[in-house]
Amino acid sequence: MGELAAVDRLRRRLPQPPPGETWIGDDAAVVAGPVGALLLSTDAVVAGVHADLSLVGLDDLGWKAVAAAVSDVAAMGGRASHLLVSVCGPEGTDVELLYAGIAEASAEYRCPVVGGDLSASSQLVVVVTVVGGAGAHPPVLRSGGRPGDTIYITGPLGSSAAGLRRLRSGQAAGDDPLVRAHRRPRARPAEGVAARQAGATAMIDVSDGLAADLRHLADASAVGVVLDEVPVADGASLGEAVGGGEDYELVFTAPERERVTASFTSAGLRPPIAAGRCTADPSERLLAGEPLPEGGWEHWT
């Protein structure tokens, strides 16, 4: 199957554009942009680096690539509106299965795939670029945290890492929620918007692990961080909660506790967990009185 035939088959899997828009099939897609500033992010998912295809399916890899991109926009308090997907892979790659996962996540996050590219390569690489916006509101950067702000986490952590551990052990049940969290991680766009509306001063998603991502936020904000506790997912270890990435829960800082609770509750969301606070000493990095672990997930060596 040639490139054009493959693109045509994939296009039929995906929704069609509304009148006045052009998606896949021209030199560039033509879409109505979001109101206000554009939010743009791109993420590469590489088979064998970011996903072990002996443990997860190609559809899971496709889902994850989209969820990771949508999560980047969620972590700004924005909404993802459009996706572009480039797939490079070896001959025989089941791109239809890959695209099935991409299409599922695209539908879940109401974020259509409007363009893409397809090429041969020796190792499967899926690059998802996301376009989004936060309306007229300023997006929430990593850099706005202030001493005295409370540090919130939108949910328990470690599910994805624990699911991977169970898959590796060969003892995972098909309906294990931790395995599902690893295969089909969820981005949190509604939580991101609720955090922004609650006056969040800084925000990041947990993609590389809480310790690493909270350090990024603290560095960008030039504040210290003191965590009293870390919410650990059922079945996960504290190490998995602190060091495991790809849970895509959001970590944010905000000064007003009542406003945070009200914002999440009025959006029908479980209020986030108040896990610690920002301090005035930028060198401070504490978890339950101990140094916050170093490390995190780097994909380039």
Next chain:
Amino acid sequence: MGELAAVDRLRRRLPQPPPGETWIGDDAAVVAGPVGALLLSTDAVVAGVHADLSLVGLDDLGWKAVAAAVSDVAAMGGRASHLLVSVCGPEGTDVELLYAGIAEASAEYRCPVVGGDLSASSQLVVVVTVVGGAGAHPPVLRSGGRPGDTIYITGPLGSSAAGLRRLRSGQAAGDDPLVRAHRRPRARPAEGVAARQAGATAMIDVSDGLAADLRHLADASAVGVVLDEVPVADGASLGEAVGGGEDYELVFTAPERERVTASFTSAGLRPPIAAGRCTADPSERLLAGEPLPEGGWEHWT
């Protein structure tokens, strides 16, 4: 060098954002979007598939990836405004050299790199996503060609293919303009805008080869195409001009000859070459009375 350190070094190569914008370093870039509809496209360039690194440099590959993306927006009559670049490559890849070419093309086309990702992979893959706009004007699709329209080509073709031939022969001089055309192909954004302003009804860039790309335009427009001649670059063969891709000249259709000449001349551009016409029979595909060659460059098998 870890991912974060590498990203930091690359960031220093690239221009810094204006006040109020955030580029590399947060979850997503925050930029002012273009006026009007968004134009979005993504292109993958794979070492060994789209570029032979024994013949061209990593900086050339980086340049080409950006030029190809900018060209997609040019072929809509738009202007590229922002780039996102994902690089996946083997350990030891000289990403600084790659980024030197990316930065040069980014500066040439006044289109900053506002985001990216970096990952390990077995084969070098560079995915460039471009965001652009055409202001309040409707972009030029492939599908608007009408019987009677003249077919224009913005310049002679075959340079890139001829340059590759010379490189393969081992007899290329360093300052050979054909070799330069292969290593540093030029996108034609000014020509694309001039074509739109001249009332272009359909447009495409020559990335896969004139024969293949003109077929795409004719298929999308449901018209026949009759070429009287093909402008061949000095030193290139007719076969290279018809079948060679990556010249990034633009092919467009327009009904009013005087308007085309006036639009290009007033923009300080060489008027495009009137090479043929659209006909009412969608099955007609002729070059100098012979069937237009089949084929074209497909990157997925």
